[in-house]
Amino acid sequence: MNAEPTVSIQADPAILAATAAGRLVAKLAALQAERGEATVVLTGGTLGIAMLAAVGEAESVADVDWSRVNFWWGDERFVAKDSPDRNELQARAALLDRLALDPARVHPFGAADEFTGPDAAAAAYADELREAARVDGAGADAAVPRFDVLLLGIGPDAHIASLFPEMAGIRETARTVVGVHGSPKPPPERVSLTLGAINSADEIWLVAGGKDKAGAVGLALAGASPVQVPAAGVRGRRQTLWLLDEQAAAEVPRSLLDGDSRPED
Numbered sequence: 001m002n003a004e005p006t007v008s009i010q011a012d013p014a015i016l017a018a019t020a021a022g023r024l025v026a027k028l029a030a031l032q033a034e035r036g037e038a039t040v041v042l043t044g045g046t047l048g049i050a051m052l053a054a055v056g057e058a059e060s061v062a063d064v065d066w067s068r069v070n071f072w073w074g075d076e077r078f079v080a081k082d083s084p085d086r087n088e089l090q091a092r093a094a095l096l097d098r099l100a101l102d103p104a105r106v107h108p109f110g111a112a113d114e115f116t117g118p119d120a121a122a123a124a125y126a127d128e129l130r131e132a133a134r135v136d137g138a139g140a141d142a143a144v145p146r147f148d149v150l151l152l153g154i155g156p157d158a159h160i161a162s163l164f165p166e167m168a169g170i171r172e173t174a175r176t177v178v179g180v181h182g183s184p185k186p187p188p189e190r191v192s193l194t195l196g197a198i199n200s201a202d203e204i205w206l207v208a209g210g211k212d213k214a215g216a217v218g219l220a221l222a223g224a225s226p227v228q229v230p231a232a233g234v235r236g237r238r239q240t241l242w243l244l245d246e247q248a249a250a251e252v253p254r255s256l257l258d259g260d261s262r263p264e265d
């Protein structure tokens with residue numbers, strides 16, 4: 001059974017980014033101590049990138065053997081490989097370029113100068129995921145490898161990754177990756193994991209700050225329909241953790257704010 005959401009609240013976006021970064025480093029180090037490697041799925045967006053920058057600044061960054069971390073992305077803007085809009089490029093600038101990575105473990109989505117369109121890039125990413133699932137022994141039927149921690153931002157419309165309310169991507173149940181056309185958040189063409197692929201992750205951490213996110217966060221945690229409120233459909237296998245600042249947490253249902261539902265920091 002997948003995990004019901006828990007909520008952790010920090011005072012402001014800077015503290016939130018630093019706290020989430022420390023939590024990620026500790027989690028990756030613990031996973032590596034247990035089985036040598038760890039897999040994280042990155043997100044784009046302001047806090048997702050701020051969090052990566054904070055990982056680079058954390059004293060504990062050396063606790064992780066970054067050459068044995070597998071990196072995937074939850075979504076990507078379908079633009080040229082060297083466009084500053086690319087989530088990959090932003091993640092590299094914020095953190096990845098400073099780490100000693102194994103390039104074979106880094107899995108960016110295809111770019112607009114490599115594929116004819118978002119659908120072709122999505123199909124190629126689905127193949128890459130399936131191959132990684134085969135290699136990591138996830139089983140003959142597995143379409144995605146084991147994701148230990150999957151990071152998500154959330155939009156003011158409650159989108160997650162590039163799954164927007166009422167659009168085809170959030171309704172997709174067969175595929176693991178979709179091309180997105182006509183995204184309300186620019187750029188209009190994107191590639192995204194689907195909700196099923198996202199929810200295969202052991203732990204999902206949704207990171208959000210600022211008052212423009214409060215309504216979306218509140219609706220998602222109140223149990224709205226995922227087609228209208230995509231973030232409401234997010235459930236990790238073991239943990240669904242909302243990492244919020246006080247402004248983004250303004251409309252969190254009170255029942256989720258009692259001591260029992262708050263994870264230990």
Ligand SMILES: O=C(O)C(O)[C@@H](O)[C@H](O)[C@H](O)COP(=O)(O)O
Nearest residue numbers: 044045046047153154155160161
């Ligand atoms: O590529 C993207 O744009 C995303 O991955 C997207 O899902 C993002 O995480 C949210 O829109 C939050 O972004 P902000 O934190 O910048 O509002």
